[in-house]
């Protein structure tokens with residue numbers, strides 16, 4: 001269980017980009033660029049949450065689109081040093097709470113078929129695999145489509 005002392009969650013801003021990009025580049029073979037993140041900050045349907053230690057050290061983040069009752073999780077990453085401490089779990093729970101306040105209860109995401117940590121995380125949060133997108137990623141790997149309906153399975 002994440003020790004919540006000094007932990008806070010808030011919306012990110014372009015001023016957080018430096019810290020976001022450090023985690024992003026260390027987390028993905030094909031990281032989002034600064035331009036990708038800036039695009040998300042400008043898009044009306046796009047939302048995000050960052051989780052911080054002592055309000056200044058970014059530990060992880062998620063970016064998503066909220067469209068009526070659906071929330072599509074686009075990006076989620078945690079600083080290497082903070083992995084396996086329930087940072088992502090805490091962030092996802094905060095996202096579920098926020099999305100539900102906006103009447104969204106169905107969550108979708110795509111995950112690389114080989115990404116065992118992420119697949120395990122999402123399964124533990126209640127997601128199930130509902131489809132596969134062939135050769136979805138630049139390296140030819142398939143994506144698993146995972147889904148969670150909080151009305152059908154409250155957490």
Ligand SMILES: CC(C)(COP(=O)(O)OP(=O)(O)OC[C@H]1O[C@@H](n2cnc3c(N)ncnc32)[C@H](O)[C@@H]1OP(=O)(O)O)[C@@H](O)C(=O)NCCC(=O)NCCS
Nearest residue numbers: 027076077078083084085086087088089111117118120121
């Ligand atoms: C996937 C990721 C976000 C998980 O973040 P995290 O904060 O370490 O996750 P949590 O500590 O909340 O883990 C919760 C559960 O997820 C699963 N999990 C997390 N990391 C795992 C690993 N390395 N191996 C196997 N299962 C793992 C476990 O079931 C874990 O519960 P447990 O620790 O009690 O066994 C993180 O590893 C990461 O940033 N990876 C690189 C970016 C990425 O792949 N993002 C997802 C894109 S779809």
